[in-house]
Amino acid sequence: MTALSATPQACIVIPMYDEGAVIADVVLGALAGFARVVCVDDGSTDDCAEVAREAGADVVRHPVNLGQGAAIETGVRHALRDPAVTHVVTFDADGQHRVTDALLMVERAVRDDVQVVLGSRFLGTAASVPAGRRRVLRMATAFTRATTGLSLTDAHNGLRVLRRDAAEQLALRQHGMSHASEILERIARNGWSHVEHPVTIDYTDYSRAKGQKAYNALNILFDLAVGRMRHAA
């Protein structure tokens, strides 16, 4: 192994929308493990951009609200402007992910030499996943398998590691909440090497309140169906 691949330069990307209450802790936690932390403020109405900046993050501000998928794409592009960056990590702003998991996933990406490492809450300690959430995620997993052929245990985990070559080709077009499935579709279509890594999700009242409603899965289905048919046409 060369010295270069032994020390990956990872940049953590955190999309945020009105997360002023928790973002300082999340940024400080991320900075403890990563030298580069990019927060994308998706047109928030609160002061989370200032809070994140004061905590030490590099903040990019959308002038208007564009959606989480758009924010991730912006953050990835901003991260890639630094030519030294070898990996990009996507990380949720609500504090449900653990920085130690992110560090282990970057390590895994280097060790296994894969382009994508996907966090999976069902490979790890799944005990804390609420029952309703678990049902929706199980359906999402089955859907992913049926449509992309990817055999995954967790289809919608916000914690991922993308190697630079994969991140450069990402170009997300689902600006809203359907980006998670779109990323999986990219993996399948481009044949990116990938592996799942067990992670723990800390469900708090805050993250639950900010989390998606289960019925939004149907909106995602619609986005994907139309998007896929249009792409095939």
Added chain:
Amino acid sequence: MIIKLVLLAGLAGAAVMLVRGRPTALNLLVRRALTLATIVAGAIAVLVPSLVTDVANALGVGRGTDLVLYLLCVAFLFVSIALYQRIAVLHDRQVEMARKHALLEAELRAARRSDA
């Protein structure tokens, strides 16, 4: 029943448009031609109302007003899909422009910081 074929073909066309609709020059021409034809047909229908009922009867519809309603529904569907697609294109552009703005602003801030 000819009307059933006409309406089903219209609905199928709407489904195809939803999946494959692209802003090509041919599509634009078709849209403009249909708009003109609708205006002309509307004017004729106003001047000679009995003609609408004759056409309706020929297609297997009882009343002219029913035919107008059926065609209105299909036309509304087409217009809705066309607008939906137009808005989607505009939204993509808006996202790209807002993103460029955000990235430029971040770069500017970084440049200022390194100057200071």
